[in-house]
Amino acid sequence: MAIMCTVAVSFEPSFPVPLLALAVRDELLMRPWEAPGAHWPRHPGLLGGIDLVAGGTWLAVDPAARRAAFVLNGRGQLAPEHGRRSRGELPLLAASGAPLPADLAAFDPFYLVTAGLTGASMVSWDGAERDETALPEGVTVVVNSGADPAEPRAARLLAALRAGVRPDPAGGWGDWLGLAAGQGVAREDDAALILRRTFGDDLRYGSSSVTLLALGPDLVRYDFAAVPDEPGPLVLTRVL
Structure with a gap:
């Protein structure tokens, strides 16, 4: 069974808050990290949790630009051992509005979602080919096989988000909070979000x-x- 991170993006351009995201990071639990903050002097204004092994992040937010970027491991051909670069660099570049490297051969396969007020897009890299697509309006769930509605975790989350009420984040997260905590699904289940x-x-x-x-x-x-x-409720910390 595949194990992966998950990013759900809801883009509704007619809503007062057009972009909502729910993101879960999966990793070896012994790998050290720190909670979101302004960890990168070379990228002033960016916030995100820092991976203390490679120094990058899985999710970066530029509040002033109203832009965020999320990286997920992909599938395909791994980069050569010599000269390999961390995929954690990529959200920092994307969230800051900087271009990605023209040559991605030094990176292992990935999906990089960049989102803001005008929509969301996804760059995919399988170790050989690069592709970029605009995500549609509505809800998209991305896992390590991409925007794959047939993958069990993506299928369950997509159905729940589409069937539920889109929250007004000014007042709270509504049903999204229970979904984000993994309620109703055992953690060993193939469809589990957590x-x-x-x-x-x-x-x-x-x-x-x-x-x-x-x-x-x-x-x-x-x-x-x-x-x-x-298993149990999440204790949220308000970063912004």
Whole structure:
């Protein structure tokens, strides 16, 4: 079974807050990180959680520009060991409005979602070919097989988001908060948004953090939660 990060983007241009996102980071649970902050002097104004191994991030937000970027591991041909670059650089570039490198051969496969007030787009790289697509209006769920509505976790989350009421983030996250906590699905289930896995005796992998993000002309809301080991409600910290 594949294990992956997940990003759900809801883009509704006619709404007061057109861009909402729910993002879950999955990683080896022993890999160290710090909660969102202004961690990168070379990228002033950007906020995000920092990966302390490679120094990059899985999610970066530029509040002033009303722009965010999310990176997910992809599938395909890995980059050569010598000269390999961290995919954690990519959200910092995209959120700051800088172009990606023309040659992506130094990066392992990825999906990079960039979102703002005018919509969202996704760059994919499989180790050989680069592609860029605009995401449609409405809800899109991206996992490590891309915008793949047949993947069990994406299918369940997509159906729940489309069937539910889109929250007004000025007042709270409504039903999205329960979805983000993984309520109703065991963490071992293939369709679980919040997961835990153990490989061998003690190599533990799973969902380490959840972000709920809203971008509008008059509102930026950025909430973050570390995922507890035991199932239960998320304790959100308001970043913005």
